[in-house]
Amino acid sequence: MTFAWFLVRRVLSGIVVLWAVASGTFFLFFARPVQTVAHQLAGRTATPEVIQSVINQLGLNQPIMTQYWHFLGRLLHGNLGYSFFTQQSVNTMIGQDLPPTASLVAGGVILWLIAGLGVGILSATRARSLFDRASTVLVLIGLSMPVFVVGELLIVAVFVPLNQHGFTWIQTQYAGPSQGLGVWTGHMLLPWISLAVVQAAVYTRLMRGQLLTTLGEDYIRTARSKGLSERRVIFRHGVRAALTPVVSQLGIDIGQLLGGVVVIEVVFGLQGLGQVAVAAIYQDDLPVIIGFVLVAAAFVVVANIIVDLVYTLLDPRVRIT
Amino acid sequence: MSIADLERQAQQAENAPVRAIEGRSQWWLTRQRLRRDKVAMISLAVIIIMVLLAIFAPAFAALVHHPANTAYPIAGENSAGQPVGPGTNGFWLGTDDTGRDLMVRVFYGARISLFVGIVTTALATVAGVAIGLTAGYFGGITDTILARLTDAVLAFPFVVLALALAVVFGPSLTIVIAVISFFAWAGIARIVRGQTLSLKEKEYIEAARSIGAGPFRIMFIDILPNLLAPVLVIATLYIPNAVIFEATLSFLGLGIQPPTASWGNMLSAAQPFYQTAWWFVVFPSLALLITTLAFNLLGDGIRDAMDPTTERLLAARRRKRSRGALFRPRNDDPDLIIAGDAK
Numbered sequence: 001m002t003f004a005w006f007l008v009r010r011v012l013s014g015i016v017v018l019w020a021v022a023s024g025t026f027f028l029f030f031a032r033p034v035q036t037v038a039h040q041l042a043g044r045t046a047t048p049e050v051i052q053s054v055i056n057q058l059g060l061n062q063p064i065m066t067q068y069w070h071f072l073g074r075l076l077h078g079n080l081g082y083s084f085f086t087q088q089s090v091n092t093m094i095g096q097d098l099p100p101t102a103s104l105v106a107g108g109v110i111l112w113l114i115a116g117l118g119v120g121i122l123s124a125t126r127a128r129s130l131f132d133r134a135s136t137v138l139v140l141i142g143l144s145m146p147v148f149v150v151g152e153l154l155i156v157a158v159f160v161p162l163n164q165h166g167f168t169w170i171q172t173q174y175a176g177p178s179q180g181l182g183v184w185t186g187h188m189l190l191p192w193i194s195l196a197v198v199q200a201a202v203y204t205r206l207m208r209g210q211l212l213t214t215l216g217e218d219y220i221r222t223a224r225s226k227g228l229s230e231r232r233v234i235f236r237h238g239v240r241a242a243l244t245p246v247v248s249q250l251g252i253d254i255g256q257l258l259g260g261v262v263v264i265e266v267v268f269g270l271q272g273l274g275q276v277a278v279a280a281i282y283q284d285d286l287p288v289i290i291g292f293v294l295v296a297a298a299f300v301v302v303a304n305i306i307v308d309l310v311y312t313l314l315d316p317r318v319r320i321t
Numbered sequence: 322m323s324i325a326d327l328e329r330q331a332q333q334a335e336n337a338p339v340r341a342i343e344g345r346s347q348w349w350l351t352r353q354r355l356r357r358d359k360v361a362m363i364s365l366a367v368i369i370i371m372v373l374l375a376i377f378a379p380a381f382a383a384l385v386h387h388p389a390n391t392a393y394p395i396a397g398e399n400s401a402g403q404p405v406g407p408g409t410n411g412f413w414l415g416t417d418d419t420g421r422d423l424m425v426r427v428f429y430g431a432r433i434s435l436f437v438g439i440v441t442t443a444l445a446t447v448a449g450v451a452i453g454l455t456a457g458y459f460g461g462i463t464d465t466i467l468a469r470l471t472d473a474v475l476a477f478p479f480v481v482l483a484l485a486l487a488v489v490f491g492p493s494l495t496i497v498i499a500v501i502s503f504f505a506w507a508g509i510a511r512i513v514r515g516q517t518l519s520l521k522e523k524e525y526i527e528a529a530r531s532i533g534a535g536p537f538r539i540m541f542i543d544i545l546p547n548l549l550a551p552v553l554v555i556a557t558l559y560i561p562n563a564v565i566f567e568a569t570l571s572f573l574g575l576g577i578q579p580p581t582a583s584w585g586n587m588l589s590a591a592q593p594f595y596q597t598a599w600w601f602v603v604f605p606s607l608a609l610l611i612t613t614l615a616f617n618l619l620g621d622g623i624r625d626a627m628d629p630t631t632e633r634l635l636a637a638r639r640r641k642r643s644r645g646a647l648f649r650p651r652n653d654d655p656d657l658i659i660a661g662d663a664k
């Protein structure tokens with residue numbers, strides 16, 4: 001009962017957030033004069049009549065509030081509108097561009113969590129060992145590198161030399177899993193690593209710090225004195241308690257993850273949602289931009305609900321209310 | 322001992338140079354600890370060198386006779402129109418896509434990066450401290466509204482919105498600074514709020530209130546000084562983030578516009594040259610990495626130096642290690658003295 005109620009409330013508040021984001025983006029882009037949009041569409045040499053007809057066609061001559069109600073009504077029917085430039089349905093565009101982005105996020109997140117938490121746990125249990133010191137240095141470098149620098153350096157140092165020596169498995173651009181899992185992995189490997197390196201650094205550091213604090217607690221000593229195996233002490237008693245702040249950090253970082261996704265798509269030419277959105281931003285293609293922002297916001301909202309659920313599973317003291 | 326002896330002794334004592342009893346403030350102790358931290362000192366030196374390079378970038382340009390935005394199609398490009406490598410034709414780090422001097426442009430990029438990093442951090446710190454203090458001190462509905470706002474800013478996919486803002490208002494240095502500051506204050510505000518919440522329950526705040534101090538006096542004169550240490554640490558650690566953020570925006574073409582040199586837009590221009598001109602990618606990346614790494618290391622150093630608990634841990638560890646050498650005189654160990662005084 002409480003669980004269902006929690007879910008309903010979170011979904012409702014998520015919808016409110018989505019509405020706020022959509023409206024915010026909508027009005028933000030109307031801060032620009034309509035003329036510039038039409039100008040870009042019609043070309044620099046267009047006559048005033050042509051520009052006016054373009055404005056009329058796009059419905060940009062109506063009062064803003066009318067356009068806004070129209071926009072909201074369409075949104076309620078699940079229709080994100082049509083691109084100003086290609087007249088393509090935004091729903092179709094997002095459907096087409098989703099696979100590269102989804103592959104990137106899925107693989108990147110898995111790699112990121114395995115690397116971040118794994119290295120964090122290892123260095124906390126071997127505090128001040130050579131491994132710990134090496135990982136601390138690597139974490140600092142990871143923290144100091146922008147995503148696109150990681151990506152570019154990977155291209156210069158891995159992709160270019162390998163391909164020059166005839167080893168062509170690792171590629172840039174995107175190839176779907178339909179062309180074979182090996183091909184897909186080869187194309188996605190460098191983007192995954194770039195995404196994981198930068199994100200994992202924060203988590204390694206957080207996990208290490210939390211686990212070190214937790215392992216100093218009295219109940220860990222009790223667990224050890226009961227004669228539990230070291231593995232059980234660390235994973236059952238240590239990691240589980242140490243994970244709570246890590247998970248709450250996760251909720252904050254998901255928004256940042258999306259920024260990283262946009263940049264990586266541009267660097268590796270993946271032609272995913274992010275790259276299309278950046279192109280749309282350059283062109284003032286309002287419906288495409290709003291579509292992308294809404295998908296991104298929906299992703300953040302859903303991910304945050306999942307994070308909250310995991311949180312309650314990890315720490316029974318946190319109750320869903 | 323005669324009276325004359327006593328008088329002489331008294332005279333000597335009076336004439337002896339007065340040894341001042343030095344107060345050891347928290348800041349003094351922090352500085353001492355920081356000075357002993359080699360990594361932090363090296364980072365500080367690197368930062369100072371970077372700042373000097375940035376300030377004297379025009380002087381370097383004059384030294385090698387290559388202004389930052391001048392292309393050298395003949396000397397700076399080979400016969401195929403490609404950039405030339407480091408050390409060729411007097412270009413120490415090679416040239417970029419249009420045959421401009423890469424070294425001079427990297428130094429000019431430092432101007433933008435450091436300026437944006439420091440200015441945005443300063444703006445965000447002022448805003449974050451003001452909002453965090455207000456929310457934490459007044460509580461109630463003020464706190465609810467401000468805390469919700471902070472959470473909203475923290476949770477938003479900010480690169481996406483930053484892109485949108487940069488496009489709507491047209492990319493420029495001012496917009497870059499505004500956008501980064503807009504997203505940076507929230508983290509600082511959250512921490513300041515938390516600290517204020519616990520500080521305002523302290524007895525000395527109640528004492529201040531009981532002698533009639535107003536809310537603003539309490540906030541800025543009684544609470545704020547106790548927040549300076551954590552705020553300084555967050556601010557130092559935020560500078561590299563701001564530098565990265567600026568580079569990312571410029572890389573996507575929405576920050577600093579060419580021909581003005583910024584590490585981000587240089588790396589963006591370098592994209593088609595991965596195969597042919599490694600220096601074009603490597604040197605701006607390296608400059609960016611060195612700068613952000615130095616700020617991160619310095620921030621970590623300051624945090625460790627300010628936190629007496631880490632010092633106590635270190636001292637405890639040292640004690641444990643030296644347990645083998647029995648009765649080793651330890652009062653000459655400055656760490657222990659400082660750890661004791663800090664309490």
